[in-house]
Amino acid sequence: MSQVRTRFAPSPTGFIHLGNIRSALYPWAFARANNGVFILRIEDTDVERSSQEAVDVILEGMQWLGLNHDEGPYYQMQRMDRYKEVLQQMLDQGLVYPCYMSTAELDALRERQMANKEKPRYDGTWRPEPGKTLPPVPEGVKPVLRFKNPQGGSVVWDDKVKGRIEISNDELDDLVIARPDGTPTYNFCVVVDDMDMGITHVIRGDDHVNNTPRQINILRALGQEPPVYAHLPTVLNEQGEKMSKRHGAKAVTQYRDEGYLSDAIVNYLARLGWSHGDDEIFSRQQLVEWFNLDHLGKSAGQFDEAKLRWVAQQHMKTADDAMLAGLVREQFARHGVTLPAALQTGDKLTALCALFKDRCATTVELMEWLTMYVQHLHAPAEELAAQLTDVTRPAVQALAKRLESVSWEKEAISQAIKDTLKEAGLKMPQLAIPVRLLVCGRSQTPSVDAVLALFEREDVLARLARA
Template identity: 45%
Template sequence: MKIKTRFAPSPTGYLHVGGARTALYSWLFTRHAGGEFVLRIEDTDLERSTQDAIDAIMDGMNWLNLDWDEGPYFQTKRFDRYNAVIDEMLEQGTAYKCYCSKERLEALRETQMENGEKPRYDGHCRDSQCSHAADEPHVVRFRNPQEGSVIFDDKIRGPIEFSNQELDDLIIRRTDGAPTYNFCVVVDDWDMEITHVIRGEDHINNTPRQINILKALGAPVPEYAHVSMILGDDGKKLSKRHGAVGVMQYRDDGYLPQALLNYLVRLGWSHGDQEIFSIDEMKALFTLEAINKSASAFNTEKLQWLNHHYINHMPAEEVAVYLAWHIEQQGIETRNGPELKDIVKLLGERCKTLKEMAESCHYFYQDFSEFDADAAKKHLRPVARQPLEAVRAKLAAITDWTPGNVHDAIQGTADELGVGMGKVGMPLRVAVTGVGQSPGMDVTVQAIGQARSLKRIDQALAYIAEREAQA
């Protein structure tokens, strides 16, 4: 049997963390089995579905590199197919027209709740012999079995059983002629030959209804796997108050897609004590049976740790591709400075995110007219003038501009003046970067370049001279 899964988000909001994890699990299960992965946009909620949300879903899937083999399919473009199936069901008697008014249904619900009963449709029109005009408003309901049970073997949770007596006759077409979500899903899974449905646990109650409709249609019933929800670190359902936002916000905040995928796969699935997984390892090792039944808690610190790991262990050239977007967001012109792969190597240990890296690398590319006030006050004092003048002379004399030769110039200055390296290095750092923290001065000065470094030292000496004049 060829494995075929689908990811079927509703475009009523951004692709969030929970949806991304569900997509990842479906994708990995398919790739592990050499099957096919379908992307389906379930946009039957016409009032809440938006093009912006569709774009956000597509952007998120593309950024995460979760490629699909078929689709994207849109349910709103398949209404003719759904309605044709409903018309066949009406002819066969597996569905019927319901003419109950809104007022009757509300009164029924109120009575049932007052009696402590579960609100459900009472089947009033199920076998009604009343005649109705062709244009009389009505919905179409599925004739659900009234006896027996629906039992399915959830691939994560084991056997789950629902009594058919607990399931009422589901509306499958509204008064306005639009087919409903639960029905569209069934027809889609049937037409697209979906073998495994992997989705959130909030869909468990939909499953028996969908299975009954599939059986009524004579369609094969897929395997089901329902993934537990993701909680915030306070034990409550993940929401915006936990910082849970669209997946692309993680891109904006400087996370690598590889790090987010690695984090999400471990948010409910495990393989021994292993923490770091390449995409190829995920595809080779992933099984539904290894998914945990209990909810998982999102931990931003763990995600940051993984991101830092990937920044420093992925090839710098690959990281640089993602860094380029952040550099562009900062408006930094990089033509007159080091290659971005070198920035990754220089700042990787110091930065947990690419956004932080982009914010920290300005001085490699852009000149500045002001120094960080605290750093300048501490290190660009009159006592720093002599070390800066001496190291400038040595840097200016270098003919082969390498980190080693830059280091020798700094060390040589300290030796000549009989001071520690910090007495030379710290004023030099503030002079050439404008701030008090940076990577090692040999690699930093080398990356900034000889002419630019000398120009900035002159700027720092002028700043010191001005301080001396004001003293």
């Protein structure tokens, strides 16, 4: 088999959301799994709706997710000369023809066909045939160019998701492939791009299924064999509607800003339409090792935020602590928080991430946990009053006294707590909860000795002094 060459070809007409980016993930994974080439192509021929801002979000989102392309980005607007060159070749070969039917005439034709309960389609008025006399060319009218679709027979392909698909050529009219001003249309540009870029596998959303027979016929007219097609079912939102900006979808980059790990998003997205047995959690490397087109799902995947958070938590638990520390520093900076010197460099922030990461799905949540080490967070007065009683206050003060002189590490702090509990005749929660409220501003944390050990001694003693 020739080298695998896949592509992702987004239109920069709005921000890119998870449903869109899945159409990048699968061709990327397939190319990587087969030592192939992954190409990025920006389909920007819709000049009025395309924007550089949308292009930037596509590039930014793909970079964050690690979906690195080997060639491109190619921009269709920069390839207009090539499209016109192929159009001219097709004209010279009699594969396309000028059509002078006006919009008003097309509308009238459509209305007649619908009144007769026929499928609305171009009727071939201007299609040249042996022995056929064409209407006189109207003056001052610039024609569109139409492709001479084959007549009779069928277009057949074995879709890697949908199975065998067969469309009768008689269902397809002669497609407009160039507008009156000479600019080529979408389906034609796609064919020339896929041909020039040697695309072997087209993995895209199933909203393109209706385009496929037309594209196959144009490719064959140009002497090319079509690529392998895999048309992916739609991604639905939690309400069961097609995922879209209008239905509340978020830009991919928003998940980055919310603190999700890119590997977690890749893992979650991969499972939203593909499977490897019962494996739910896997690394990017495992995805590449396992990925093929035979296990793509045939039904629509539905986005589930709770499932995404669960996947994200599993990745947080196994994430490298130093890497998390770097991401948490970025989150603090994004939120305008200046870290104390002890957390700006060195291993302390890494140790904090190791202690708290099991409780988090995102680096934003991790940042929120670690805020207690950056500024003094005050517990709700009522909660503190309920826990800091005449029974527990003396024990807290006694613990503070012991902590003035112990070695400042977890084991010694743990022993100081045990000695205080024994002396006061209390159980662990009676001491640990008021200590957490005073020092951390919250009643639930990891093991209190481990939490205290990562504070500066002076900060712990100053906060306990409020008892």
